[in-house]
Amino acid sequence: MRIGVFVGASVADLMTLDGLLARIKQAEDDGFDSFWIPHISARGYDALTTLAMAGMQTSRIELGVGVVPTYPRHPAALAQQALTTATATNGRFILGIGPSHRPGMEEGFGIPYDRPALHTREYLSVMRPLLEEGAVQFNGEFFNCNLELAALERPDCPILVSALAPQMLNLAGQLADGTVTWMAGPRTIETHITPRIRRSAENSGRPQPRVCVGLPTAATDDENAGRRKAAESYARYGDLVNYRRLLDIEGVESPAEVAVIGNEQSVQRQLEAFAEGGATDFVGNIFDVPGEPDSGQRAYDALKALVGKI
Template sequence: MVSIGNGASAVRMGIMLNNDVSKSRPSDAIDALERQVAQSAADGFSSVWLSHIFGFDALTALAVVGRNVPGIELGTAVVPTYPHHPGVLAQQALTVNAAVGGRFALGIGLSHKIVIEDMYGYSFDRPARHMREYLSVLLPLLRGEPVSFEGETLRANLELSAPPAPDMPVLIAALAPRMLKLAGAMADGTVLWMAGRKAVAEHIAPSITKAAEEAGRPAPRIVCALPVCVTDDAEAASARADQIFEIYGQLPSYRAVLEREGAERPGQVAVVGDEETVARRLDDLAAAGVTDFVASPFGSAESVARTRELLRSI
């Protein structure tokens, strides 16, 4: 019998969708994604989240598959800001939100210098100012307001005619102090990756909550996504996580949050172990201030099935 405390059961449970579609035919990949969403809704999960890296465009994919699956929140984790002008992203987000009946959560982030400069060819200069100015354009447009803005990193002078969505959650991938302050003061919260209990409890939750309070905003959502594997061999699962998620131990922003956790490798923040252990880890995250937990199941087919079953029970 799994012992589940009051913490994890009070947290909204979500699932990270698989956006690795490189070996699939286009129609098969979309159908597979829709099946993932439908199964997650049937299992009672509160939300599904899709990354926007080099697979499908997350916004387009969620609009297509979400329209056919009612009753579950659909979120991006996350869309990079630099390659998307905020006016363009607002238009896309409003379209997705209309397609899925107002169930869309827009997660955005700076991405990383290696991606923005080396791959896309944009400057990664002044990221915190860029995000502040980005939100200054994006948020009014989502509310249906015209924007005339000239900042140091971007300009905008436009108005959209798409149906406004003033209640659409906008979440920032925020780990550093300045970004957490922005997420609390201007947005609806943060969507995290590679942040464990200690980092959330001692750094993320206090910083973003204080910023929201000082700005007179509601309590922020803290959406915590982590790799999860229910298994009887926690050591092997942790080692496997180190291999799968190795890149996140090398990128500066994730390296910094791992250091706050006192972790040297991604496998040390992955939620691994048997049902009792994983349930206890989720309770700890809830107690730390997490409002939404998003599992990224990994491991063998048996482990993934055990992981989903535990999360369903919670």
């Protein structure tokens, strides 16, 4: 299982652009498999621009965005930007996309959150041919396109979908390269996410998909303190319908209950459970535990020590 770091899930993760690029370079030097950032329109920098810059300052580490909301961007525009980023990173860029959530799209952008599964299917049907072949002709309900995207270089650009519901998981298996999850616990990965997306990919003649698990992560001897902090920092995710569905499948009430929290041995056991359930990648969003000033570094070191060992 590949192991990476994810920065940007909470306001506490905000940093300067130079600081973020330095974090990415350090993660590569420390041997991590990947580094991920979100694309949150209300916070931080444009994710693809940032990762393109990081790609030109690194040589090995995979660089992922988790995820770009699809409704505000035309698939052809995102394809062009993704191709540029994939070229700048020498094929180390992972493009995560998803329809996001109704409140952000309707209240923030004023865009109707209409039939997200169909919207995502059409989005992939336009974007994937542009990335892979440089041209697309498509007529649908959301998009009608006859476009070309010429490029001197056309590196691989894996597409992962933030697929959580059954219909979206089937879609991700059929048309994408896997899924990237957030707030999915081990039971959910093993019984809900992995079997559906693998079955869909197999039925569609596609390679086995990646299942990337992103979760808050803390290394501490006081697990209760860590979970109290996680409950405070990540509470809003429990109120969003898509994540609430996953928490219900897991049988828990709060995002804090699926976070990876504990001492180094416990962190290792929790990651092993995800690997056994079919996860191909784990990406930790490290947070600090109050009263433990070294907890963030401790979690970072715990994940670093597990790279290549699970």
